[in-house]
Amino acid sequence: MPEPASTDAGKPSAINILVVDDSAMMRTMIRRAAAATGLPIGELYEAADGQQALAVLKEHHVDALFTDINMPVMTGIELLRQIAGHERWQHMIRVIISTDGSEARKSEAGALNVRLYVEKPFRPEVMRDVLSELATVR
Amino acid sequence: MTSSQSSQPFADYQGGLLAAVTDVAENSLFTFADASDEAAFDAAAPGLGTGWVQAQIHFAGSTSGEFILTVPVVLAQRLGAAFAGADTADEIGEGELVDFTGELANMICGAWLTKACPQEAFDLAPPTVVRGSAACAVAGAGRMYLMVEDTPVRLEIAWGTRNAAGAPMEPERTDGR
Numbered sequence: 001m002p003e004p005a006s007t008d009a010g011k012p013s014a015i016n017i018l019v020v021d022d023s024a025m026m027r028t029m030i031r032r033a034a035a036a037t038g039l040p041i042g043e044l045y046e047a048a049d050g051q052q053a054l055a056v057l058k059e060h061h062v063d064a065l066f067t068d069i070n071m072p073v074m075t076g077i078e079l080l081r082q083i084a085g086h087e088r089w090q091h092m093i094r095v096i097i098s099t100d101g102s103e104a105r106k107s108e109a110g111a112l113n114v115r116l117y118v119e120k121p122f123r124p125e126v127m128r129d130v131l132s133e134l135a136t137v138r
Numbered sequence: 139m140t141s142s143q144s145s146q147p148f149a150d151y152q153g154g155l156l157a158a159v160t161d162v163a164e165n166s167l168f169t170f171a172d173a174s175d176e177a178a179f180d181a182a183a184p185g186l187g188t189g190w191v192q193a194q195i196h197f198a199g200s201t202s203g204e205f206i207l208t209v210p211v212v213l214a215q216r217l218g219a220a221f222a223g224a225d226t227a228d229e230i231g232e233g234e235l236v237d238f239t240g241e242l243a244n245m246i247c248g249a250w251l252t253k254a255c256p257q258e259a260f261d262l263a264p265p266t267v268v269r270g271s272a273a274c275a276v277a278g279a280g281r282m283y284l285m286v287e288d289t290p291v292r293l294e295i296a297w298g299t300r301n302a303a304g305a306p307m308e309p310e311r312t313d314g315r
Contacts, residue, residue, distance in 0.1 A: 025218065070262040099244055099245050099247070099248020099249055099252070101248075120244075122166070
């Protein structure tokens with residue numbers, strides 16, 4: 001299993017991220033926005049639905065999960081439920097990036113240990129704020 | 139802004155749609171959207187022929203229906219390039235065009251529903267995206283027209299539910315297809 005990239009002492013360690021969204025264009029936008037932050041990103045994995053995401057998680061070490069909600073095959077909420085049932089993934093920081101900004105969905109996400117909830121559409125600089133916050137909580 | 143009317147459960151759904159489009163345009167596409175009218179859309183449609191792309195999304199919650207976005211291909215390519223950070227619209231191929239138009243409809247529909255019903259979650263089905271003419275309107279749908287970068291765009295809302303088999307109801311098309 002690949003481990004996160006190690007860094008020099010004193011420097012923040014790189015964050016391995018998994019982006020789950022059925023839109024390849026949205027995954028590309030998130031990848032570019034993350035790269036533009038200048039923050040230490042290790043590996044950035046991609047998946048098009050929850051089922052693909054679980055396959056990635058079984059093979060790779062991921063520090064932070066960014067997931068959409070409405071996706072075919074397996075939704076983001078179902079993915080989060082699956083993750084909640086496995087001890088090995090409890091360390092992972094969970095972030096939702098979705099068009100659904102309703103209080104009902106945010107409440108549902110909160111019960112599944114989601115740390116941050118980003119509503120689409122969002123400006124690229126929002127990704128810097130999110131990654132900066134993730135860096136402080138690791 | 140001119141539009142046709144349909145029976146609908148949201149007060150001022152057109153105002154909500156315009157706010158959602160403005161939100162998406164300014165925050166993710168770095169451009170602006172202005173209200174327009176059917177005449178401007180109809181004037182542009184023949185010249186573009188089959189150069190249109192249409193994305194349809196079924197939404198389901200306390201109410202349900204279809205959201206349909208119709209946009210010229212050339213505009214979708216430009217907006218897709220801006221969204222993805224591409225240098226030119228030429229970098230947006232067929233796959234990216236379909237993906238982006240679906241995601242654009244998803245963002246607009248999701249933002250609109252959140253603004254209309256901030257307490258309630260809606261499920262959005264994956265978008266269906268087709269290319270063709272602009273004459274693919276759903277009969278009886280509520281419509282509104284916008285201008286984005288001097289190019290006409292149409293939004294439609296058809297209120298209704300899925301059939302018993304779980305498949306979306308086939309929209310009644312006005313172009314005979």
